[in-house]
Structures are given as structure tokens and as C-alpha cells.
Amino acid sequence: MDELILNLKNQIIEALNLEEITPDDIDSDAPLFGGGLGLDSIDALELIVILEKYYGIKLASPAEGRGIFKSIRSIAEYIEQNRTR
Amino acid sequence: MISVLSTNITSPLGMTSEANYKAVRAGRSALARLENWHGMPSPFTASVFSESQLEELKVDGFSRFESMVIRSVKAALDGTCIDVGSDRTVFILSTTKANVEALLPYSGDEYLDPGRTAEKIGRHLGFVTEPVVVCNACTSGVTAQILADRLVSSGRYDTAVVCGADCVSLFTAAGFLSFRSLSVDECRPFDMERTGLNLGETAATVVFGNPEKYGDADSWKLCSGALNNDAYDISAPSPAGDGVLDVIGRTLTNVSADELATVCVHGTATMFNDQMESKAIERASLSSVPLTALKGYFGHTLGASGVLETIIVMQAVDDGVVLPVRGFSELGVSGRVNVSNEMSCTDKRSFLKLISGFGGCNGALVMSHGNDACNSDSGTESEARILHSVRITDSSLVIDGHSESVSSRGKQLLTDIYTERIGDFPKFYRMDMLSRLAFVASELLMKLKPETLPSSGIGVLLFNQTTSILADRQHISTISDTESFFPSPSAFLYTLPNIVTGEIAIRNGCRGETSMFILNGRNEEMMDDIIKATLSLSNPGGLVTGWADCCSEDTFEADMKLIIK
Numbered sequence: 001m002d003e004l005i006l007n008l009k010n011q012i013i014e015a016l017n018l019e020e021i022t023p024d025d026i027d028s029d030a031p032l033f034g035g036g037l038g039l040d041s042i043d044a045l046e047l048i049v050i051l052e053k054y055y056g057i058k059l060a061s062p063a064e065g066r067g068i069f070k071s072i073r074s075i076a077e078y079i080e081q082n083r084t085r
Numbered sequence: 086m087i088s089v090l091s092t093n094i095t096s097p098l099g100m101t102s103e104a105n106y107k108a109v110r111a112g113r114s115a116l117a118r119l120e121n122w123h124g125m126p127s128p129f130t131a132s133v134f135s136e137s138q139l140e141e142l143k144v145d146g147f148s149r150f151e152s153m154v155i156r157s158v159k160a161a162l163d164g165t166c167i168d169v170g171s172d173r174t175v176f177i178l179s180t181t182k183a184n185v186e187a188l189l190p191y192s193g194d195e196y197l198d199p200g201r202t203a204e205k206i207g208r209h210l211g212f213v214t215e216p217v218v219v220c221n222a223c224t225s226g227v228t229a230q231i232l233a234d235r236l237v238s239s240g241r242y243d244t245a246v247v248c249g250a251d252c253v254s255l256f257t258a259a260g261f262l263s264f265r266s267l268s269v270d271e272c273r274p275f276d277m278e279r280t281g282l283n284l285g286e287t288a289a290t291v292v293f294g295n296p297e298k299y300g301d302a303d304s305w306k307l308c309s310g311a312l313n314n315d316a317y318d319i320s321a322p323s324p325a326g327d328g329v330l331d332v333i334g335r336t337l338t339n340v341s342a343d344e345l346a347t348v349c350v351h352g353t354a355t356m357f358n359d360q361m362e363s364k365a366i367e368r369a370s371l372s373s374v375p376l377t378a379l380k381g382y383f384g385h386t387l388g389a390s391g392v393l394e395t396i397i398v399m400q401a402v403d404d405g406v407v408l409p410v411r412g413f414s415e416l417g418v419s420g421r422v423n424v425s426n427e428m429s430c431t432d433k434r435s436f437l438k439l440i441s442g443f444g445g446c447n448g449a450l451v452m453s454h455g456n457d458a459c460n461s462d463s464g465t466e467s468e469a470r471i472l473h474s475v476r477i478t479d480s481s482l483v484i485d486g487h488s489e490s491v492s493s494r495g496k497q498l499l500t501d502i503y504t505e506r507i508g509d510f511p512k513f514y515r516m517d518m519l520s521r522l523a524f525v526a527s528e529l530l531m532k533l534k535p536e537t538l539p540s541s542g543i544g545v546l547l548f549n550q551t552t553s554i555l556a557d558r559q560h561i562s563t564i565s566d567t568e569s570f571f572p573s574p575s576a577f578l579y580t581l582p583n584i585v586t587g588e589i590a591i592r593n594g595c596r597g598e599t600s601m602f603i604l605n606g607r608n609e610e611m612m613d614d615i616i617k618a619t620l621s622l623s624n625p626g627g628l629v630t631g632w633a634d635c636c637s638e639d640t641f642e643a644d645m646k647l648i649i650k
Contacts, residue, residue, distance in 0.1 A: 015573070061265050
């Protein structure tokens with residue numbers, strides 16, 4: 001799980017261009033939206049791309065991701081259960 | 086106010102306005118399911134020209150996009166007495182991505198940016214003045230018609246030829262796929278079961294003239310228009326429809342709600358758009374006016390849609406009908422609206438056109454046929470006063486004429502200006518280069534803004550030449566390999582060069598109008614004409630405006646000003 005969380009943080013930092021932020025700066029349990037990272041509607045779509053590109057998980061819409069994208073840990077748990085690669 | 090002198094629609098449904106209207110009235114649509122289309126990994130539904138239509142449209146020496154525009158403008162000019170070779174005639178091209186498909190692997194054409202594309206087309210058609218390209222995402226078609234009104238009403242030109250055009254390409258299809266807003270099936274505007282939009286390709290042209298010199302009392306008139314930004318979110322509209330409500334209020338001045346035959350909505354059939362429009366319509370007390378939504382016939386034709394849909398509704402109103410909303414069956418929005426899949430009759434002669442786009446921009450037009458209440462407004466002549474100026478190049482920073490010392494160059498210079506002088510907006514790092522450049526310049530201007538000038542009334546009008554070329558290449562790099570086809574939504578978003586105007590509006594709470602104009606080189610005279618006409622005819626409290634062009638990470642220039650009347 002820890003390795004998955006670290007990979008996920010790095011993938012998010014790369015996809016969202018979070019320059020000057022390291023994996024250690026992101027609290028795995030903190031809310032992703034409305035929190036310190038300042039993610040918006042387009043970033044939710046980027047998270048959907050990460051799930052598909054690295055883990056083979058297809059989500060149809062951001063609405064489906066609402067429950068999943070609460071925190072880094074909740075995404076990692078969802079990946080553990082649903083990954084196809 | 087300006088008169089409509091002539092129109093043309095060149096679409097997969099026909100090559101004239103009349104042929105297109107007849108097809109729509111007969112319930113026909115060119116939407117079809119496309120499978121394995123030019124590298125798209127999944128099927129989608131769109132309205133595209135057939136091979137034989139493309140053959141018929143082809144103009145030697147011109148791309149698909151250019152050929153569509155040339156055919157449409159020529160057809161619209163036929164039968165008018167407009168002198169395109171006059172310095173009193175302007176050509177306005179409304180497009181989101183113009184020739185962008187030439188950047189893709191499946192085409193070997195030389196890439197022309199939209200400014201040079203418009204210039205090439207304009208010269209071929211005989212125009213002698215410099216063209217303007219309106220690149221304002223989905224609102225481009227309405228923005229372009231309002232610009233025509235301002236440039237003619239201000240007295241600068243007598244006639245304006247507005248052509249809205251966009252092609253369906255892998256570039257745009259992949260982008261909307263990444264937004265999860267493409268529908269696999271035919272779109273269903275305002276319906277409970279709607280699942281997103283269909284793309285479409287069209288070139289649509291309106292020739293406008295000064296009513297005192299052209300047209301007669303019985304011609305269609307563009308009575309009034311308004312633009313704004315709801316400063317809410319870069320890709321989602323304000324859910325309560327605040328922005329659309331505001332432009333409706335500012336447009337329905339000389340024509341009242343009970344004179345409207347219909348409200349032609351944007352109606353993209355995405356969840357957010359249709360819901361937002363329904364709220365705005367209810368709040369504007371227009372719930373009883375029948376809606377027209379045309380995406381089920383043509384798809385979303387992007388830069389063409391505002392022009393195409395205005396022409397179709399003019400034809401319908403002349404025919405005494407309100408067209409059925411194709412694809413609609415059960416109401417799926419919470420605002421009260423009058424929407425139907427059956428044709429109805431009308432004897433009214435005016436309509437309202439609404440439009441909204443990425444970057445938070447909204448627009449509205451009132452068109453009227455033979456309405457005396459629709460008076461001319463030449464605005465109030467006013468000198469623009471420059472309050473502050475900021476110029477940033479890849480190796481310099483000048484604020485109000487004073488050179489500031491800088492220790493870095495290129496992209497790093499922008500980062501250094503951000504960290505040293507701004508520093509509280511991490512979104513900066515997620516922006517493309519063009520947005521970083523114009524954002525940083527706007528921040529320095531807004532820091533100098535007098536407190537007595539409220540941000541809410543400020544508009545943002547920017548000009549450039551190379552549009553969003555870096556973001557375009559970035560987006561293409563994510564869709565060129567079919568084995569690794571993962572278009573990035575944020576990369577695609579920044580391929581709309583007006584996005585930076587929205588970023589500036591959201592950051593500062595600016596609810597004035599926001600637009601991006603592409604010129605073939607930095608044409609100060611044209612920029613001045615547009616800025617002055619905007620200040621005198623739309624009454625913003627102020628403008629953040631100027632040049633912002635970025636052709637590489639090491640070559641860019643922003644020369645922007647904060648101005649008031």
C-alpha cells in the first residue's frame with residue numbers, strides 16, 4: 001500500500017504539474033479538493049486519466065469519481081480493489 | 086445595431102442557408118456514429134462532411150478548413166453589392182481551432198496559425214483590410230457578431246463579413262473525449278437521458294452592413310448584444326446561471342420578452358450546460374418563451390455555432406415556426422423552460438440567442454426582423470486612458486515605463502516574477518506558457534489598480550498571433566500514439582487561447598467581458614479600434630488588455646495595460 005501511495009503521489013504531481021511539491025508534502029488522508037492542493041474540476045478529470053493510464057481502471061464520469069477522489073488513500077484503496085494492470 | 090444583408094451555411098446538410106433550413110425543418114440531421122475514425126479509440130457521434138461533399142468544397146491550394154470558409158463567404162457575398170476591396174469592409178473569422186489538424190500526423194500540410202490563415206483566405210477573396218480572428222471558445226460566433234456590430238456602429242467600417250467555421254478533427258474529438266463530454270449516441274438537449282455533446286463541422290457566414298447605407302427597413306437587424314464572464318470556474322458554468330442571466334438582462338433592452346418568438350439556447354446536451362441555461366432562463370422570467378436548441382441537427386460546431394444557429398433561427402422565424410428540439414423527449418433540467426420536440430407556430434419577429442463557453446464566457450444577441458424599437462447606438466466617443474502598463478519579454482520586465490532588473494530568462498523569468506512578486510496562486514504552475522505569461526502581467530497590473538476601480542466591472546481583451554501553439558503541440562503529443570492514447574484534459578483546455586482571459590477573470594472576480602483575438606501580426610490600429618469600440622459600446626468599468634504572445638518557452642512578449650474611459 002505504501003508503495004502504491006508513493007507512486008500515486010508522483011503520478012499526480014507529474015500530471016497536475018505540481019512543481020515545487022514533493023510526495024512528502026501531500027498528506028495521504030487530507031481532502032484532495034477544496035484543500036491545500038487547490039484542485040479544480042479539470043484536475044478531477046486528470047485523476048480519471050491517471051486511473052486509466054496506469055491502472056487500467058475506466059471511470060465514465062467525474063460524478064463516479066466523487067466518492068473515490070476524497071484523498072490519496074481512498075484512491076489507493078480503490079486501485080487495490082479494481083486495478084487491471 | 087446593424088443590418089443582415091446576406092447569409093450562407095455550408096454544412097453536411099447543405100450548401101446554402103435555405104437548403105440547411107429546409108433539411109432541419111424536415112427533421113433531418115447529419116449526425117452519424119463514427120467508428121475507428123482517424124485514430125479515435127472509441128466510437129462517437131458527429132456531423133461531418135462526406136468524401137463527395139469535401140471533393141465538391143475543395144478549393145485548389147487551400148486546406149479543408151480554408152476551402153469551407155472560402156465557399157461559404159463567396160456564396161454569402163454573391164448577390165450583395167458589398168465591395169470587399171474597400172477599406173471600409175472588414176473580415177471577421179470566428180473559429181476555435183482553424184487549421185489545427187495540419188499539426189496532426191495524418192496530414193502533411195504546412196501549419197498556418199489562424200491569423201495567417203485568415204489573411205490567406207481574405208486575400209484570396211479580395212479583402213484589403215486586415216482580418217480579425219475571434220478565438221473565444223464556444224462563444225466565438227456570438228462574440229464575432231457583436232464585434233461586427235461595434236466596428237460598424239462605431240463608424241470604423243461600413244460592412245463586416247463574419248464567418249464562423251470549425252472542422253471535426255482528432256484534435257478536438259480527443260479533447261472532448263478527455264472531458265468526458267462526448268456522447269456516443271445522438272445528443273439529447275435538455276433531456277433526462279442526455280449524456281453529452283456531438284461535434285459537428287460547418288462554415289456559416291453573415292454579411293452585415295451599416296443600416297443607414299445598406300439593407301432596408303425590412304431587413305433583419307442585430308439589435309443588441311452583450312458579453313461577460315461569470316468568473317466561477319475555468320471549465321464549468323456558474324450553476325445558477327448568473328453569467329447568462331446578466332447578458333440576457335443587458336441584451337433585452339429595446340425588445341421585450343413577449344416579443345420573442347424563441348430563445349435559441351446553447352443547448353450542448355451536457356449535464357452542466359443545459360441545467361445552467363434552464364436556471365438562467367427561469368430567473369430571467371423567460372420560462373414561457375419556446376426554446377430552440379439545434380445541436381441535434383448539426384452537432385456542436387464550436388466556432389461556427391453562434392453564427393450557424395443565428396442564421397437558422399432567422400429562417401425559421403421568417404417561416405413562422407419554432408423548430409422542434411431534436412433528441413428531446415423528457416425534461417431533465419430543474420429550471421422551468423418551454424421545450425418541445427414538436428414544431429410550433431409563431432407570428433413574432435424577434436429572438437434571443439444565448440451562448441456560453443470554456444473560460445467562463447457568456448454571450449447573448451437579440452435579432453429582430455423589421456422592429457422599429459431596435460434603435461441605432463453609436464455609443465459615446467471616449468478616449469481610453471491608460472492607468473498602468475506592464476511589458477514582459479523573455480529577458481526583460483518593464484512596469485509603467487521603468488525597467489526592472491531581472492536575473493533570469495525565458496520560462497524561468499516568469500517563474501521568478503511569480504515567486505518574487507505574486508506567490509499566492511499555486512495554479513500558476515499548472516498553466517500553459519501563454520497563460521503564465523498573461524497571468525503574471527495581469528497580476529502586476531492589478532496590484533497597481535486603484536482601489537476605487539472595482540474588479541467586478543473589469544473586462545479582459547487580449548490579442549496575439551501564435552494562439553496556443555505550445556499547448557496545441559502538448560495536446561497532440563498525448564494523442565499521436567494509438568497504443569498510448571491518453572489525452573490530458575488540462576492540456577486540451579489550454580489549447581483554447583481564451584482560457585487565460587478566464588483565469589484572469591476568476592482570479593480577480595472580473596465579470597466584464599473576456600475575449601481573445603488573433604491577428605496576423607501585432608496590428609496596433611486594429612487593436613485600438615477594437616478596444617475603443619468595446620469601451621464606447623459595452624461600458625465596462627475598465628479593461629485589462631493588450632498583446633500576449635508566446636511562440637516558445639524562450640520567445641514571448643506580453644505588453645498589457647489597465648485602461649479606463
